[in-house]
Amino acid sequence: MADIDRRNGSGGGGGYRGGYQNNRKRRYRDDDDFDRNRNQRRRHEEPPHVKLRKQLLGLAESPLKTIDEELKDISKLIVENYSDERLRENFLEMALQLVHEQPFKIPFIASIFLISNNEKPILTEDIIAKAARALQTQAREGLWREAKLSLRFFACMQGLLENDGVFPLLNELFSRAVDLQTAFTDDGLGLELIKIIQLTIVYLMASSASGFEQQASALLENTDVVASAPHPLLPLVDPYPGSKEVNDHEPQSVIGLLQKQLSDEAANGWPLASVPRPWKFLLAQNPEDQGPKHALPAIELPTTVTSKIRPRLPEVYFSVYADQERETVPSTKNISSVIFRDALVDTINMLDYNRNAAAKFLIDLDTFFAPDTFAKRGTPFDKLKELPEDSSTWKPEDVLVDAVFSQLLQLPNSEHKLVYFHSVLTEACKIAPAAIAPCLGRAIRYLYKNLGDMDLELQARFTDWFTHHLSNFGFTWKWTEWVDDVELSFAHPQKAFIAGVLEKEIRLSVVGRIRGTLPESYHRLLPASDEEESPPFRFESDHEPYAPEAREILKLIRSRASEDEIQAQIDAIQQAAAERGLADPALPAIDVYVTCVVFAGSKSLSHILSYIERCKDRLLTISAAGRAGQRQIIGSVMQYWIEKPGIAVNIIDKLLNYTILSPLAVVEWALVDKLDNGEILNRSYIYEVIASTTYKVTNRVRQIVVARNQAGMMPEQLKILDETLDKERIAMAELFTVIEDALKGVAEGSADGMVENDDPDEEEQKLLRTWGGRWLRVFRRKMAVEQSWTREMLNSPQPQEQDANNTTVQEDMADAVE
Amino acid sequence: MQARQERNTVERLDRPSAYYLGKNKKRRQDDRDGAQSPQQEPEDPLANATTLYVGNLSFYTTEEQIHELFAKCGEIKRLVMGLDRFSKTPCGFCFVEYYTHQDALDCMKYIGGTKLDERIIRTDLDPGFQEGRQYGRGKSGGQVRDEYRDEFDAGRGGYGKAYAAQMERAEEDYGRGK
Numbered sequence: 001m002a003d004i005d006r007r008n009g010s011g012g013g014g015g016y017r018g019g020y021q022n023n024r025k026r027r028y029r030d031d032d033d034f035d036r037n038r039n040q041r042r043r044h045e046e047p048p049h050v051k052l053r054k055q056l057l058g059l060a061e062s063p064l065k066t067i068d069e070e071l072k073d074i075s076k077l078i079v080e081n082y083s084d085e086r087l088r089e090n091f092l093e094m095a096l097q098l099v100h101e102q103p104f105k106i107p108f109i110a111s112i113f114l115i116s117n118n119e120k121p122i123l124t125e126d127i128i129a130k131a132a133r134a135l136q137t138q139a140r141e142g143l144w145r146e147a148k149l150s151l152r153f154f155a156c157m158q159g160l161l162e163n164d165g166v167f168p169l170l171n172e173l174f175s176r177a178v179d180l181q182t183a184f185t186d187d188g189l190g191l192e193l194i195k196i197i198q199l200t201i202v203y204l205m206a207s208s209a210s211g212f213e214q215q216a217s218a219l220l221e222n223t224d225v226v227a228s229a230p231h232p233l234l235p236l237v238d239p240y241p242g243s244k245e246v247n248d249h250e251p252q253s254v255i256g257l258l259q260k261q262l263s264d265e266a267a268n269g270w271p272l273a274s275v276p277r278p279w280k281f282l283l284a285q286n287p288e289d290q291g292p293k294h295a296l297p298a299i300e301l302p303t304t305v306t307s308k309i310r311p312r313l314p315e316v317y318f319s320v321y322a323d324q325e326r327e328t329v330p331s332t333k334n335i336s337s338v339i340f341r342d343a344l345v346d347t348i349n350m351l352d353y354n355r356n357a358a359a360k361f362l363i364d365l366d367t368f369f370a371p372d373t374f375a376k377r378g379t380p381f382d383k384l385k386e387l388p389e390d391s392s393t394w395k396p397e398d399v400l401v402d403a404v405f406s407q408l409l410q411l412p413n414s415e416h417k418l419v420y421f422h423s424v425l426t427e428a429c430k431i432a433p434a435a436i437a438p439c440l441g442r443a444i445r446y447l448y449k450n451l452g453d454m455d456l457e458l459q460a461r462f463t464d465w466f467t468h469h470l471s472n473f474g475f476t477w478k479w480t481e482w483v484d485d486v487e488l489s490f491a492h493p494q495k496a497f498i499a500g501v502l503e504k505e506i507r508l509s510v511v512g513r514i515r516g517t518l519p520e521s522y523h524r525l526l527p528a529s530d531e532e533e534s535p536p537f538r539f540e541s542d543h544e545p546y547a548p549e550a551r552e553i554l555k556l557i558r559s560r561a562s563e564d565e566i567q568a569q570i571d572a573i574q575q576a577a578a579e580r581g582l583a584d585p586a587l588p589a590i591d592v593y594v595t596c597v598v599f600a601g602s603k604s605l606s607h608i609l610s611y612i613e614r615c616k617d618r619l620l621t622i623s624a625a626g627r628a629g630q631r632q633i634i635g636s637v638m639q640y641w642i643e644k645p646g647i648a649v650n651i652i653d654k655l656l657n658y659t660i661l662s663p664l665a666v667v668e669w670a671l672v673d674k675l676d677n678g679e680i681l682n683r684s685y686i687y688e689v690i691a692s693t694t695y696k697v698t699n700r701v702r703q704i705v706v707a708r709n710q711a712g713m714m715p716e717q718l719k720i721l722d723e724t725l726d727k728e729r730i731a732m733a734e735l736f737t738v739i740e741d742a743l744k745g746v747a748e749g750s751a752d753g754m755v756e757n758d759d760p761d762e763e764e765q766k767l768l769r770t771w772g773g774r775w776l777r778v779f780r781r782k783m784a785v786e787q788s789w790t791r792e793m794l795n796s797p798q799p800q801e802q803d804a805n806n807t808t809v810q811e812d813m814a815d816a817v818e
Numbered sequence: 819m820q821a822r823q824e825r826n827t828v829e830r831l832d833r834p835s836a837y838y839l840g841k842n843k844k845r846r847q848d849d850r851d852g853a854q855s856p857q858q859e860p861e862d863p864l865a866n867a868t869t870l871y872v873g874n875l876s877f878y879t880t881e882e883q884i885h886e887l888f889a890k891c892g893e894i895k896r897l898v899m900g901l902d903r904f905s906k907t908p909c910g911f912c913f914v915e916y917y918t919h920q921d922a923l924d925c926m927k928y929i930g931g932t933k934l935d936e937r938i939i940r941t942d943l944d945p946g947f948q949e950g951r952q953y954g955r956g957k958s959g960g961q962v963r964d965e966y967r968d969e970f971d972a973g974r975g976g977y978g979k980a981y982a983a984q985m986e987r988a989e990e991d992y993g994r995g996k
Contacts (some may be wrong), residue, residue, distance in 0.1 A: 057827060094827065097826075097827055098827055101826060101827045101828070102827060351828065352927060352928075353826065353828075353830045353831060353832060353927055354826075354828045354829055354830060354831050354927075355831070355927065355928065356831075357828040357829070416924075417890065417891060417892075417924055417928065418890070419890035419891060419924075419928045419929065420924070420927070420928045422890075422928070423927075423928045423929070423932060426932060464890075468887075468890070471933060471934075471936075472932055472933045474936060504886075507882065507883070507886040508883055508886055508887065508934070508935070509883070509935065509936075532880075604880060604881045604882070605881040605882055605885055605897065606881060606897070606899070646882070646886065647882060650882070650885065
């Protein structure tokens with residue numbers, strides 16, 4: 001793949017030139033077919049370094065070649081050409097790079113050295129030295145994922161290591177984890193280290209080495225204390241908090257599961273059935289003669305270990321295929337569940353720079369594990385029951401889709417922008433549509449069914465993914481199966497979800513197109529008209545109060561008339577409103593003015609932006625007079641775009657950037673002015689506007705913190721920044737307090753609209769309260785994450801990468817756990 | 819084969835396209851002896867690029883649709899629609915500007931090559947929008963690629979303009995019995 005440099009590889013780079021205007025050639029560029037260039041190469045015997053590189057890169061990928069042959073070929077090539085220094089260096093370099101970029105292949109890479117060790121022990125020495133240097137750096141810099149993979153590589157080579165090999169290092173790592181756990185009550189890094197130890201044991205015990213059962217059990221006894229203890233913060237990242245009361249559901253921490261699974265394996269003599277053992281054939285041929293053993297160079301762990309990126313909250317094991325009639329993914333009792341998940345998740349997260357390659361590796365999942373671990377690729381779900389008793393029913397497609405969802409729906413944050421996970425699923429679907437699409441269907445149905453118990457932030461992510469996914473596949477979905485739910489009230493999570501999806505589909509497409517994909521009964525959830533015209537200007541009708549003035553103002557704005565002329569009309573409205581006895585006569589005038597601006601700019605985003613620019617001064621004046629006026633601005637924008645709230649959300653976002661609106665005004669408009677009995681909480685666009693507004697505030701705090709932590713700050717600069725920071729932090733806290741107070745009212749059923757409205761429909765009331773609770777949970781978590789992040793960063797003022805996902809956990813996170 | 823630090827075991831999707839590099843080919847050939855790629859040159863105009871060129875849009879795709887998709891990679895600073903030089907209507911491309919370079923790279927990785935309005939769109943890192951670049955450079959006002967296209971594309975005005983004109987002439991000639 002990557003051995004073809006795009007620029008220089010295609011016959012001097014000239015091949016693509018001029019192709020731009022020619023459709024036939026253009027298609028050629030789009031289809032991401034890595035192999036195309038390769039086929040075009042001149043046919044001749046490749047020099048050894050090219051051949052070796054190719055074979056190494058493709059190791060274990062092909063289901064056609066046997067792994068034995070592949071390993072023998074590579075081993076032979078490198079042994080024969082060992083004296084070629086450049087070839088050797090490149091080989092070692094790439095072998096190690098594969099360990100860190102394509103973790104599925106670690107057992108296979110290690111096996112090359114197991115095979116060549118007899119003939120060229122020096123090669124094993126070389127790679128061990130190289131990998132040890134890498135591990136040393138990773139431990140020092142706190143790159144724990146990479147360190148985990150280095151350790152796994154050594155574990156797979158345990159049979160070539162002197163004495164106890166990797167075990168002493170694991171014991172030392174354990175003592176560091178214990179130090180962390182003792183020092184911090186809510187330590188996350190220690191848990192990560194425990195997981196690394198556990199997973200390394202897996203690969204150690206599946207390696208060619210034998211006789212380490214005792215040591216493994218001793219180490220497991222140690223990890224048990226940490227791994228089996230319930231973590232106080234686990235409930236905070238539970239994707240299904242709602243199901244606790246219903247079916248006694250408890251979120252399962254990954255290290256807790258692993259601990260149990262490992263004890264089971266130990267009790268059964270470590271079968272570790274799914275882990276590949278590609279070295280087996282070698283031992284069968286030559287059991288005695290494996291060549292000399294090598295010492296593992298000393299690796300010094302720092303006295304206090306740190307983590308470069310996100311010391312995390314405890315990790316929850318998440319699955320969308322948990323409760324099926326047939327087991328298509330390993331159950332959490334089986335250690336394979338965590339082994340697959342770990343390798344998949346690392347692959348997904350590390351290969352974000354090439355989603356096509358990531359998707360391809362996921363699809364090829366079954367070639368990287370022991371033979372017969374999975375059912376045959378693409379076996380349909382209902383054919384699984386026809387398989388013989390003793391054969392596996394695990395569907396590789398389900399296992400990989402499950403892993404992507406675990407990342408898309410990870411709390412509090414995912415490692416990458418969510419759209420990355422969308423794109424991986426899209427590519428997987430493109431590679432194997434017939435196999436993947438039905439799996440996605442079952443995942444979607446599971447998530448849909450359990451919406452009510454799901455964390456609300458995850459519901460928003462699910463909505464966003466589902467919509468985006470459908471937009472890549474012609475908006476086709478079996479909508480008929482949810483027809484009954486359309487009749488429910490919006491307080492039902494399923495109905496709210498459907499409405500949210502349709503609204504977002506329209507944003508990516510047009511009403512008419514979406515209507516065409518839906519059964520008739522869904523149509524009333526769509527805007528009435530398919531015409532993509534601007535909504536009407538309500539002051540066209542003289543039945544509206546202040547209609548003549550409004551029409552005049554619209555004309556004046558459009559013709560760039562002087563502000564004085566506009567002011568005259570505004571004054572007239574205010575006067576008329578005062579005569580009608582309105583409490584705040586300024587508000588109807590603001591409503592008229594803003595409606596005019598929004599209507600004038602209704603043609604497109606750039607139109608509204610240029611009108612906002614044109615009317616900026618007056619809007620800023622309104623804004624400066626207080627939040628009542630700002631709330632009116634929001635109300636008028638929302639009212640005009642009520643059928644396409646996405647556009648309103650966008651305009652509000654821009655108005656926030658212009659500081660015409662303050663974040664507090666947005667929150668107050670939604671959660672105070674419009675709260676009523678809490679019904680508004682089930683509109684997905686309301687969640688969207690509040691979530692994006694709070695993000696603006698929290699992100700600003702983060703940016704200031706990052707700025708002040710920069711090296712070389714002058715004291716006076718620092719003082720200014722710290723003053724700003726204090727102000728912003730207070731504003732942030734205030735914002736979260738308003739949100740908290742409003743939502744508590746709904747959650748407890750004491751909101752104004754709920755008390756007055758003594759609704760006889762008890763179920764409806766209960767549902768509304770649930771919405772309040774779900775919102776509350778999300779924003780409490782957000783506040784806790786932000787506060788602890790800020791405090792952590794202020795306490796450790798070394799420059800850090802600006803990474804929105806950098807979260808650390810402290811005591812106040814515990815406060816957010818109910 | 820020289821082992822290079824930045825080279826990954828699989829190709830990266832956040833690199834400039836062959837088209838962009840093709841345009842700068844001459845310069846590259848000059849320093850081929852140095853075996854340097856353009857990214858390593860100190861004055862690489864894309865080193866901190868925040869703008870993307872977006873191609874293969876339908877003429878009917880709106881700013882709102884583009885915004886909805888591209889905002890998934892970060893807040894959008896500016897969106898400039900590509901217009902037909904004469905009719906001032908959208909002609910199937912645009913520039914999306916983010917606030918950060920990382921957002922632009924992520925967009926290359928996660929959005930380039932996916933669908934918008936049911937068409938596979940193309941993204942390319944761009945040194946930055948300049949006034950004038952919003953207009954098509956084809957003879958009849960749209961993009962050059964829409965002049966000679968001999969395939970019908972309903973989303974992009976049917977056949978290529980020049981191609982359609984040529985077909986029409988041929989038909990007229992046929993009608994006159996030539």
